[in-house]
Amino acid sequence: MPPSRKKIAYIINVDWYFVLHWLDRARAARDAGYAVHVFADFTDPTHQQTMEDEGFICRRISVDRKSMNPLKDVWSFLQIHAALRSVRPDIVHCITVKPNLYGGLAGRLLGLKTILNVTGLGLAFSGRTFRTFISRQIIKQLYRAAANHPSCKIVFENGDDRAVFTRLGIGFPENYILIPGSGVDVDLFAYTPEMVSEEPVILFAGRLLWDKGLGDVVAAAGLLRKQGQRFRLNVAGIVDSRSQNAIPLAQVRGWHEQGLINWLGERHDMPRVLAEANIVVLPSCYGEGVPRVLIEAAAVGRAIVTTGVSGCRDIVLHEENGLLVEPGKPEQVALALERLLGDPGLRREFGLRGRRLVEEVFDQHRVITQKLALYHSL
Secondary structure, eight states: OOTTOOEEEEEEEEHHHHHHHTHHHHHHHHHTTOEEEEEEEOOOHHHHHHHHHTTOEEEEOOOOTTOOOHHHHHHHHHHHHHHHHHHOOSEEEEESHHIIIIIHHHHHHHTOEEEEEEOOOHHHHHOOSHHHHHHHHHHHHHHHHHHOSTTEEEEESSHHHHHHHHHHTOSOGGGEEEOOSOOBOTTTSOOOOOOOOSSOEEEEEEEOBGGGTHHHHHHHHHHHHHTTOOOEEEEEEEOOTTSTTBOOHHHHHHHHHTTSOEEEESOSOHHHHHHTOSEEEEOOOSOOSOOHHHHHHHHHTOEEEEESSTTHHHHOOBTTTEEEEOTTOHHHHHHHHHHHHTOHHHHHHHHHHHHHHIIIIIBHHHHHHHHHHHHHHO
């Protein structure tokens, strides 16, 4: 490796999330001349091999997303600190909450230029339980410790999260950068007219978490079937058993066996899966960054039903390219789906507007250009 080559270290919790959401951006950094290091909890040798085939240097760290055990979290911090001290990257790019906190703290202690990427505030900021209240207080203090210094930039995917950080005094507003969503390849996710069918397809795609709203979708589908509506409910997603809000795979298979859903499993051909759908639904109950599947759905030209939470409402504009409902309200999901099932013309109008929005704001090339400009500025 040439001595003058700049090094960037990505710190992320799990390997599959990096492959799904960050691989293209890391490739762009590599092609721009950076040596790319990836610190993650590598649980799947296939994902690690994928990254190493790209020329990335992988190092395993242990990050338990759902743990509130202080000893585990201290151990995660020490591993990240040791890895950064060993590599001494020119830029540390942290992604998701715990890597932001512990990578940000380690970067500050080592005097490294650091980027914290806020991909949504998650359950800790939207939950109403005592546990989430305690988590929220701890996270706020750790974010301040990690971000309140001049060498730390904070990247937001939506303006709501930026406003929360401003209100809480996390970081310096002059170091805030807004880069909307992860972006999608608009050629790969090309606009595709709907397939004509007597049984329209509703698609839910995403991590199988209760807070993503799959339970509400199943309940809404039940209400619609009682009214005599004909449709097929396809469900594709990642079984994220390490999340505290995971839907057990047995539950998903049970719904499939009862005929409530058509379980597609984990799919890696999302352009095709989306093209086969007529409506995409994601009634998420917590603040997202900007859900990638909704950007992909809009790119393909599908009408969307989602909730008016932060992130979701950044890609879906009510009555423009989809319909917004309140979180945790399956009856509202059912009404929105009923309206779209009965109006193919409205679905087409929403789909065309969504495609234009993606081309103007969420094109992957635009997002990558903004990220590289940030790296070069550092």
